[in-house]
Amino acid sequence: MNRRPLIAAGTIMGIGMGGFVDGILFHQIFQIHNMLSAKIPPMSLVNVETTMVWDGLFHVLTWVMTAIGIAMLWHAGKQQDVPWSGRTFFGAMVAGWGIFNVVEGVIDHHILNLHHVVERLGVSVYDYAFLGAGVLFLVLGWSMMNAGRQDELSGYPAPAHRR
């Protein structure tokens, strides 16, 4: 049994979906930060429009991650030796969301200072909560994937076309 294709597909889909949560919720609905809002403060129409372009590029990239995940999941579904475990796949998605928060948080919020969770506060407790949520998602996803090991041992039912 080879779980890697399913875990990799779930992880990159989780990264993409986590990116969409950040982009849609924080950038667009709440508007508490934008991709380059620490560099280009959205205080004028021109700046708002400019940051919107970089938010667009961010969303393009999250879309690409999700699309790659769908393609990888499709490929994994066709492989006979890949166990079709929901716990493994959704665990990988949760872990992927955690990876998104940790990597994006460390690089963009703390190292490059491109933006912060609540831009008007700069580096704040919310940035650490963002990282903490990422670590929590990683642990949760890891434990779900671990539980998914049982699925392959107990002959977890495969989709009809693979039987």
Place this chain on the structure above:
Amino acid sequence: MKVLLVFWVAMLAPFSASACPLCHTATGDKVRAAVLGPDFWFNVGVTVLPFAVFLGITALIYYGIPTRELRGDSSARTNPVKEETT
């Protein structure tokens, strides 16, 4: 109520459209200049950077961590220890 909503959308649309980065208006020109400024490639790079890391992590999960043996490095294999003859 619907008439009012349509009215407000119609009133707002020309204003927002005139600021689009592709529009040949004063605001559109400024937005285009700001996006395509001297730090354009820097901004592209820093936006792409985390995603390059994500792809690397996914590749590591899919292919596994490359070990010396997988790379064909024979020195990584343990050589049989020669027995000392006395």
